[in-house]
Amino acid sequence: MLYRVEAIVIRSTDYGEGNKIVTLFSREAGKVSVMVRGAKKMNSRYAAVVQPFTCGQFVFFKNGQMGTLNNAEIIQSYHMLREDLLMAACCSYLAELTDRLIGEQENEPYWYEQLKAAFQAMTEGKDADIIVHIYEMKMLAIAGYTPQLDQCVSCGETAGEMAFSFGLGGILCKSCRRSDPQTVPLSGAVLKLLRLFSRMDIRRLGQTDVKPETKQQLKTLLRGYMDNHLGLRLKSRNFLEQMEKYGL
Known part of the structure; x- marks a missing residue:
């Protein structure tokens, strides 16, 4: 069957002397693996389109688990993201999360648009840390582990001082936090941002101004939560x- 899709390259692997296998995350067909013959050769017309993070139109034939590329055209190369070490690291993280948490051929256009919007937001100079955290919340939703942030996971309390429980999967009120000695204190600003991130469409993200200490708390909470559940x-x-670690 012949497919024509808009997709982003989320993984590219050498195969043999001159070929590559690319994993595409597409709007129309979800995640698919495609063989690109001759892509490693210097004069290959596909050398640019198989670069990580590239968004393009891909035409491939698929009769089994892997497709074979017939044609491709670049829509947006996102070369700026590959040339900046921090941006490349952030985008690689988003791409790997997508690859690991979304199954083959799960057709979910919304998730494709979120990844594309994340890459576009980074090229526009928006805060990479915030973009990453919003996308992490999206991936937690895909995995079925969205944290409970609207009320205490134990008693349902919605007001007052809250703490975060990795094990119980959400916030605990002051009275219930003794049920989990591993809870992490949660500032009002961090809780507000977490709630916002869980609903945020990255396509609508504007410029942000988040204090460094708040961003550090967000990073600690989200990474700890993902480690615990994923x-x-x-x-x-x-x-x-x-x-x-080295301040790069």
């Missing part, structure tokens, strides 16, 4: 953490 080992996140 248990993913991501090379891209390890690289990001190494950059943060």
